[in-house]
Amino acid sequence: MAQPMPPENKIFILRNTHLSLDEDEAALQSKIAARLKLHPDDIVACRITRKGVDARKKSAIKLVYTVALTLKNTASLRVPDAVAPDLEELLPAPSPLPGRVAPSGRIVIVGSGPAGMFAALRLVDCGAAPILLERGRGIEERVRDVERFWRDGILDCESNVQFGEGGAGTFSDGKLTTRVRDANSGYVLRRFVEFGAPAEIEWLAKPHIGSDRLRAVMLNMRKYLLSRGVDVRFGAKMTGITLHQGRMAGVVINDSCEEPCDALLLAPGHSSRDTYAMLEKSGVALEQKPFAVGFRVEHPQELINSIQYGLKGHPKLPQADYALAWNAPDGGRSAYSFCMCPGGVVIGCSTEPETIVTNGMSNLARASGVANSALVATVRTTDFGSSAPLAGVEFQRKYEQAAFKLGGGGYRAPAQSLPAFLGRKKGALESTFRPGVTEAELAGIFPEYITATLQSGIEAFDRKMRGFITAEATLIGVESRTSAPVRIVRGEDFQSTAVAGLYPCGEGAGYAGGIMSAALDGIRVADAIAAKTTE
Numbered sequence: 001m002a003q004p005m006p007p008e009n010k011i012f013i014l015r016n017t018h019l020s021l022d023e024d025e026a027a028l029q030s031k032i033a034a035r036l037k038l039h040p041d042d043i044v045a046c047r048i049t050r051k052g053v054d055a056r057k058k059s060a061i062k063l064v065y066t067v068a069l070t071l072k073n074t075a076s077l078r079v080p081d082a083v084a085p086d087l088e089e090l091l092p093a094p095s096p097l098p099g100r101v102a103p104s105g106r107i108v109i110v111g112s113g114p115a116g117m118f119a120a121l122r123l124v125d126c127g128a129a130p131i132l133l134e135r136g137r138g139i140e141e142r143v144r145d146v147e148r149f150w151r152d153g154i155l156d157c158e159s160n161v162q163f164g165e166g167g168a169g170t171f172s173d174g175k176l177t178t179r180v181r182d183a184n185s186g187y188v189l190r191r192f193v194e195f196g197a198p199a200e201i202e203w204l205a206k207p208h209i210g211s212d213r214l215r216a217v218m219l220n221m222r223k224y225l226l227s228r229g230v231d232v233r234f235g236a237k238m239t240g241i242t243l244h245q246g247r248m249a250g251v252v253i254n255d256s257c258e259e260p261c262d263a264l265l266l267a268p269g270h271s272s273r274d275t276y277a278m279l280e281k282s283g284v285a286l287e288q289k290p291f292a293v294g295f296r297v298e299h300p301q302e303l304i305n306s307i308q309y310g311l312k313g314h315p316k317l318p319q320a321d322y323a324l325a326w327n328a329p330d331g332g333r334s335a336y337s338f339c340m341c342p343g344g345v346v347i348g349c350s351t352e353p354e355t356i357v358t359n360g361m362s363n364l365a366r367a368s369g370v371a372n373s374a375l376v377a378t379v380r381t382t383d384f385g386s387s388a389p390l391a392g393v394e395f396q397r398k399y400e401q402a403a404f405k406l407g408g409g410g411y412r413a414p415a416q417s418l419p420a421f422l423g424r425k426k427g428a429l430e431s432t433f434r435p436g437v438t439e440a441e442l443a444g445i446f447p448e449y450i451t452a453t454l455q456s457g458i459e460a461f462d463r464k465m466r467g468f469i470t471a472e473a474t475l476i477g478v479e480s481r482t483s484a485p486v487r488i489v490r491g492e493d494f495q496s497t498a499v500a501g502l503y504p505c506g507e508g509a510g511y512a513g514g515i516m517s518a519a520l521d522g523i524r525v526a527d528a529i530a531a532k533t534t535e
Contacts, residue, residue, distance in 0.1 A: 012069045015086040018062040021316050028065060035083050045070040052205030053317060058310030106260055107529060108133060108251050110238045111267035113167020114515045115506025115522035119265050120225055121191060122526035129229035131259060135237035136164030139219050146171060150348060150434040153411040161349040162271040166218035169515045173341040173362045174209030176201055178516035188519045195220040210364025241282050248501030263501050263529050267522060268508040270484035271351045273393050285489040285498040286389035289510050292482045294376030294454055295475040296346045296358045297418060298431055304371045307465045319343045319366045326460040333378045335457025338482055340373035342366050345432035346476050348411055355400035356413050358479050370432055374479040377453035392485025399445055403478040406440045414440035418473035422455055427471025442477050484510045494528040503529060
């Protein structure tokens with residue numbers, strides 16, 4: 001039995017309208033009208049809110065749309081039973097801002113990654129003008145420092161892929177996917193678009209900005225914050241904190257001056273090892289946190305496209321990606337792919353001398369012709385060999401230093417063909433990694449329990465994606481900074497459990513993973529600060 005439509009002058013969300021690769025997107029509105037038994041003219045407005053790919057049946061790949069519809073004459077219309085589950089009224093998503101921040105409250109933000117930047121934006125929305133401290137350099141200088149490292153192997157320990165304006169995400173794929181369900185997700189995407197991100201990120205199922213576009217977005221964001229009175233300082237490293245009666249009183253900058261503050265929003269990034277050490281000495285509560293380690297793998301992008309789509313490429317399809325996971329049958333460790341970058345490159349991300357750290361990056365066009373992803377195995381806190389809060393940092397550092405030695409110095413990464421890592425016949429060694437790679441036996445870098453987990457996981461990945469194990473695939477070591485190995489402990493009010501007025505935030509504090517979730521955490525913490533300073 002058909003269902004009555006709700007009254008007119010309302011907007012509806014309609015899910016699961018499909019187009020084949022042969023159909024033009026201009027046919028979408030007619031297809032929607034047919035689903036709803038309407039005349040196309042009854043649709044006043046039709047806006048795509050989500051677009052994805054259904055490639056489960058490779059002989060009939062579909063583009064899947066969710067749309068926002070404004071319909072006329074709805075009072076007399078009826079929804080077919082088959083469509084009713086996919087149609088719902090769109091209600092405005094409330095995202096109330098807290099009251100204006102008291103002018104007397106001095107707020108300092110440490111870190112200009114996604115958490116710090118979106119916290120600053122949110123506080124500006126609330127009427128505040130915080131101080132934003134970043135240990136690294138601004139985008140313009142930072143890009144030159146990173147390019148010099150990749151080209152010549154000259155590392156700047158304060159201006160690199162991890163440290164500087166925009167955080168680690170500036171040199172990444174710019175992925176905006178997250179498993180976090182948060183009413184502020186739309187706010188984050190909308191602000192990114194306002195500052196120069198592609199409009200499509202608001203409706204693509206797997207949005208990304210690309211490293212090239214993200215740099216311009218961060219620059220525009222900085223200019224906006226400056227125009228709203230935010231004091232942005234680069235080369236301003238937090239080297240200490242001062243307390244008064246157990247609460248925040250000030251931030252020491254570069255061991256030379258102090259900035260008073262009533263609230264410190266600390267978004268340090270997951271590679272701020274010296275910051276962790278300083279906080280521990282200052283009595284801030286830290287705890288160990290599990291993470292994962294492994295390698296980067298590179299495949300020809302056309303091969304991944306063929307495996308996923310049955311096609312080397314198609315103008316209506318994005319470059320194919322994948323997400324793979326394997327759990328040991330005895331309930332032991334897991335192996336999984338992480339931070340997959342279609343059409344990208346593998347990059348060096350060291351922050352300390354004589355270490356190798358890898359990650360993946362791609363530009364907006366994803367046009368390198370090479371796909372890469374981390375392949376990692378879980379690391380437990382019991383693997384650290386110590387109960388010290390920073391034992392996980394030492395665990396990471398040990399294998400980053402081992403990779404540097406195995407690579408032969410000069411920040412060349414050790415690499416091996418994927419079949420050779422599995423004990424099979426080796427293939428040709430090709431990699432996008434700069435300043436270069438050195439062929440090496442990777443199985444000896446990590447402990448046997450990590451290596452065995454990775455090898456078993458990769459064998460399982462090939463059963464899910466036939467052709468994944470190929471002589472054309474190269475492994476590069478090591479991927480060690482999948483997430484922070486430390487959590488800066490905070491309570492339900494977002495403040496440190498040891499220091500009032502200290503608000504740990506984002507990925508480096510142990511409360512996020514990736515650009516989107518870090519930005520959302522920055523907003524949550526900023527809202528908590530704003531609410532607190534107006535009490």
